[in-house]
Amino acid sequence: MNKFDVGIIGGGPGGYTAALHAAAKGEKVVLFEKDNIGGVCLNKGCIPTKSILHSSEVYKQIINSASFGVSVENINLDYSKVKERKNKTVEILRKGIELALKNSKVSVVKEEAHIVSSNVIQTKNNQYECNKIICATGSSPKVVKGLEFDHKFLLSSDDILDLDKLPESVLIVGSGAIGIEWARIFNNFGVDTTVIELASSLLPIADTEVSKRVERIFKSNKIKYYTETSVQKIENHKVILSNNEIIEPEIVLVAVGRTPNPHTIIEGIEYIGDVCGEIQLAHYAIKQALEKIDDIEFRKEYTPSVVYGNPEIAWVGKREQDLEPNTYKKSMVLVSALGKAHCDGNTDGFIKILSQDNKIVGVHIVCAEASSLILQLLIAMQNGINAEKLKEICFPHPTYSEGIFEALFK
Numbered sequence: 001m002n003k004f005d006v007g008i009i010g011g012g013p014g015g016y017t018a019a020l021h022a023a024a025k026g027e028k029v030v031l032f033e034k035d036n037i038g039g040v041c042l043n044k045g046c047i048p049t050k051s052i053l054h055s056s057e058v059y060k061q062i063i064n065s066a067s068f069g070v071s072v073e074n075i076n077l078d079y080s081k082v083k084e085r086k087n088k089t090v091e092i093l094r095k096g097i098e099l100a101l102k103n104s105k106v107s108v109v110k111e112e113a114h115i116v117s118s119n120v121i122q123t124k125n126n127q128y129e130c131n132k133i134i135c136a137t138g139s140s141p142k143v144v145k146g147l148e149f150d151h152k153f154l155l156s157s158d159d160i161l162d163l164d165k166l167p168e169s170v171l172i173v174g175s176g177a178i179g180i181e182w183a184r185i186f187n188n189f190g191v192d193t194t195v196i197e198l199a200s201s202l203l204p205i206a207d208t209e210v211s212k213r214v215e216r217i218f219k220s221n222k223i224k225y226y227t228e229t230s231v232q233k234i235e236n237h238k239v240i241l242s243n244n245e246i247i248e249p250e251i252v253l254v255a256v257g258r259t260p261n262p263h264t265i266i267e268g269i270e271y272i273g274d275v276c277g278e279i280q281l282a283h284y285a286i287k288q289a290l291e292k293i294d295d296i297e298f299r300k301e302y303t304p305s306v307v308y309g310n311p312e313i314a315w316v317g318k319r320e321q322d323l324e325p326n327t328y329k330k331s332m333v334l335v336s337a338l339g340k341a342h343c344d345g346n347t348d349g350f351i352k353i354l355s356q357d358n359k360i361v362g363v364h365i366v367c368a369e370a371s372s373l374i375l376q377l378l379i380a381m382q383n384g385i386n387a388e389k390l391k392e393i394c395f396p397h398p399t400y401s402e403g404i405f406e407a408l409f410k
């Protein structure tokens with residue numbers, strides 16, 4: 001039997017991070033991946049989506065460039081090139097991870113693997129004895145009754161990455177991060193876009209003020225949306241909604257969440273990432289891997305969430321609806337108050353800081369560069385740096401981060 005110190009099933013961000021860090025400690029590591037190294041994040045999630053999103057933003061900026069004094073004629077959108085660029089981006093990054101694994105002397109087995117016991121992994125023809133086993137087998141698009149993927153009309157977030165051409169119209173079911181990002185992508189490309197959401201607001205996992213702002217942004221971008229609405233039935237590509245309206249989109253993206261891949265809980269096995277069914281984000285999987293391998297302390301309440309597009313949306317910590325009225329202070333600055341926002345033409349949004357007893361407990365940002373801005377406050381929160389102390393920092397001008405500085409004085 002092959003013997004290893006660490007055996008890891010799943011080559012996504014959780015699995016490959018665990019593999020690289022265990023190998024760096026001198027452990028003999030085997031990593032099993034049945035599909036592509038990089039997992040969902042690199043091959044079907046974060047990276048390909050953001051590559052297409054960026055193309056859509058470039059397109060929209062060019063369409064609107066006259067307001068910046070730049071006129072462009074004969075604008076041509078070739079979606080096959082958008083897809084080609086996305087595939088290339090994924091390939092470059094995948095090769096980078098494969099090389100890092102090779103250089104770290106991680107044995108990569110490109111096969112489906114199963115855990116037999118707390119220290120045995122089985123592939124089709126081989127068994128591997130491992131002192132420690134990590135299961136990082138990830139998740140898959142959730143299937144709901146009546147909206148089962150047919151991969152032609154009813155598409156998953158995997159299918160949507162492989163479109164050869166843009167549709168005329170799209171219906172997106174679900175307004176979590178994936179639904180919102182794809183609504184923005186399609187809208188940027190000029191596709192007639194409608195979103196339906198079962199909850200009472202868009203992006204229901206966010207702070208309610210963020211959700212309201214997202215709705216406002218959708219309205220101003222002419223993205224149609226329905227809240228407290230579901231699909232009643234689908235007949236010949238006609239989608240009948242619970243409010244009896246009928247929509248006839250060219251395609252439907254069903255983005256109602258993700259289900260952990262099937263796994264059996266075995267004592268002594270470490271489970272990390274999406275398979276745990278907790279916070280399904282790549283950086284959460286990575287932090288869990290580092291906690292297991294390098295013992296780096298990790299407090300999951302400080303896991304930030306980001307929704308990409310223009311403006312970006314990011315938050316961490318408590319939402320306003322989580323706090324008792326009159327027990328917290330809300331400090332808020334509108335992005336339209338910032339010089340940088342006007343220079344860039346990105347004036348929509350806000351930066352909101354929630355504090356209790358002079359301690360920052362939640363941050364909610366709707367602003368260009370929110371994905372980076374959130375980190376400034378996250379570092380403060382996690383290290384107990386309060387607003388008074390942050391006021392001592394010299395924030396550069398003109399930047400969006402000045403919004404954070406301004407909010408400290410509110």
Ligand SMILES: Cc1cc2nc3c(=O)[nH]c(=O)nc-3n(C[C@H](O)[C@H](O)[C@H](O)COP(=O)(O)OP(=O)(O)OC[C@H]3O[C@@H](n4cnc5c(N)ncnc54)[C@H](O)[C@@H]3O)c2cc1C
Pocket residue numbers: 009010011012013014015032033034035036037038039040041042044045046047049111112113114136137138139157178261272273274275280281282283284285
């Ligand atoms: C459209 C989309 C956009 C996203 N955007 C973001 C984002 O912007 N930011 C963010 O943080 N997160 C994002 N995510 C979520 C992110 O992709 C996941 O949280 C992350 O990939 C989870 O990592 P993981 O290592 O747990 O599992 P995965 O990335 O799912 O990897 C698991 C791997 O295990 C393999 N595997 C499964 N079973 C076996 C087996 N039996 N044998 C061998 N191999 C097996 C699978 O093939 C897969 O490669 C997005 C997801 C989607 C779908």
